[in-house]
Amino acid sequence: MRTNGPPDQPVPSGSSHLLRTINERAALYHLLEHDTLTRVELRKLTGLAKPTASQVMLRLFESGLAVTLGRTTARQVGPKAEVYSVNADYAFAAAVTLREPDGVTVAIADLKGHERVSSTRRIDFTAVSPDRAVQDMLWHTAEDAGIDRDLISVVHLAVPGAYDAENDEIGYADIPGAEDLRLRAAVEEFTGCAVTVHNDVNAATVAERRNPAVSGGLVLLWLGREGIGTGIDLSHGLVVGARGAAGELGYVPVFPDRTGPDDPTYQDWIGAPAVMELGREHGVEGANAAAVVAAAVKRGAAGFLEAYADRVAGALHLLACLFDPPRLVLGGEIARAGGETLVEHVRRRSGALGDLVLPSAVYGDAVAIGVLDLAYADLKGRVLDAALEGREGRSGS
Amino acid sequence: MRTNGPPDQPVPSGSSHLLRTINERAALYHLLEHDTLTRVELRKLTGLAKPTASQVMLRLFESGLAVTLGRTTARQVGPKAEVYSVNADYAFAAAVTLREPDGVTVAIADLKGHERVSSTRRIDFTAVSPDRAVQDMLWHTAEDAGIDRDLISVVHLAVPGAYDAENDEIGYADIPGAEDLRLRAAVEEFTGCAVTVHNDVNAATVAERRNPAVSGGLVLLWLGREGIGTGIDLSHGLVVGARGAAGELGYVPVFPDRTGPDDPTYQDWIGAPAVMELGREHGVEGANAAAVVAAAVKRGAAGFLEAYADRVAGALHLLACLFDPPRLVLGGEIARAGGETLVEHVRRRSGALGDLVLPSAVYGDAVAIGVLDLAYADLKGRVLDAALEGREGRSGS
DNA sequence: CAATAGATAGTAACACTGCCTAACTATTGA
């Protein structure tokens, strides 16, 4: 089944050096996957011979990528085996989330994938430019945790808005001063390492992948405090679009025969404005959209819930027809406020599709978690690729 | 930028055997890419040493994968170099297209990607079951072209309807007797080779990739004689959906507040029914939808064209917001009848999106061409993978 | 027109690298 793969990938060639590299890479891969391994386990996983496994590990120690964590506690006859592990402090991945009005959140994970620090600071983006704020927060957070700046190898950022990777531009940004900013270039400049920028909803979608129930892929309908959007994470990976604007449901006109600037878009139809209006109609009150939905759930305002669930079900139907995802997940502040009650209402109004609908399974800050997952995956990939550095097999044409 | 890739792929390990395999594979890859190569060219592409290149080629000859096509015509000093090539007759890829009322189309390509035969026969699917019809056509076509059945390694089929690969089921099929048929299993049974089934619009989308202007990916809006649909071919490859139903725009209600069975879907809104109705309204006549559009173009029926282009532009806007593709292509019989004139009208009504809109660049049978491309790509992949057979590197856990 | 120089295609011999097998040493518990 190579029907879906990319057209063609170059095929490398090489000599003995390539072989060594391949085996080193394989060992490192398994160390990254398994957290701790004895050499016997490593041999089973890679199929390498005993002396070869020793040599490979030796080279991984010398390069600082692996460490030994002592020896197995003796439960068997014979000498105790050494326990190998990836050197968690070899490199770090930083995740930065930019939001209004929350400011900047920074989290840093080590090479073993453990979150080592996380901190948030409120920022007034009209006073401090976003790139400057990122820089400050990044260095301070690293310093507080005792992490060497130079060991941060990748930085991933989540921004509200469509990020066009090709032109390094943020479209539809909700943050002052972000429109004209080359954010990746700016952050790359002062960090000197690889920077990737994501849309916030896409990041939240990645976080959902932690839920095994959606491991085959999902489409996330994000009903956020500010705006709505869609994250598409299929078996191939994230669908971000040519200009980073995939899933921008909020800008789709609800009625295709009414596409003027004043006619309703899905943002108006299922986003915060719709919740407030439906709340007024059905006599449910709250300070903001999430509060309205929470109030409706609390006092069982069936009229409101049914009306709103109807609209959400319509949007899900649209997404299901176009993406045919294994799962449809409801996320964002409004969806969270609605909880299982809202999901149940939506399910009932979604017909056969109802079985696919799930509430978000992420506790906490989905966007920040997702960016950290993206940053860590990137770090792993780069470390594995770097193991090939120099003696790389010549890549075919 | 590994933000979009699949989460993780196992990393192989191995010994000298793997190395030989890798280099064989690399040579074969370049032979497949370049059609004919001298050994010097091969050396430049792979970076292998002279004797090694000789040995690799020797093994490829012995396995029957490569042949020598004589020697270079002497234009240089020194002996004439041998010209190597893939053995075109080593294996074949068959592409089958099922349609109503056209019947069955079969095309067969050799390992060099050349179409060797193509033939179509009208079939009455109420009298002959689809799998039976495929079998007959496949064997007869192969025989007529003098191709050994056993050398056909892959068969790809295109069917109208959503093909669910997991359950081997065709949903929404327009062919009698296709709903309850396990088509892949049936065809695999009698061919004994790998069978893959595709949706017809997806196949047509793949055919568009032959146009360099859309090589970065595209979304195809298919306005067919029978139905409409969407093909999504992004940088990752085809988006087919969990149940093969991605891109089924025809089943999306046009107005989310009117989702009853009698309320209009996009099929009614931009498909053949819409064309006929708009034709009546604007006094444009024709035997079918394509004829109506052709007539409108011929006599410059601006009213009709504007009204229809408006609706199509609406659908494109929806697709653009959700998929953000590099290009939007209009295909199918209705779009073809409208030609550049229709595209121009749609462009004018699409605002900034207009620049992305293109007419189909495929001459001839887009679906059949697309399946053949898919089948050939699959064949290439399998032949390359088979070069690893037996002495494959152990794939990591 | 023939002989020769020069360049290129391909092969042969040998060295290098890396992995595997088998034998060996060291360590631990019964």
Next chain:
DNA sequence: TCAATAGTTAGGCAGTGTTACTATCTATTG
């Protein structure tokens, strides 16, 4: 002390790279 396990050492094998060599062909030159 024996048996089982962890790890090392020694020797062999497979595959590639380098260098040197032969064979073939064109172009130049006498």
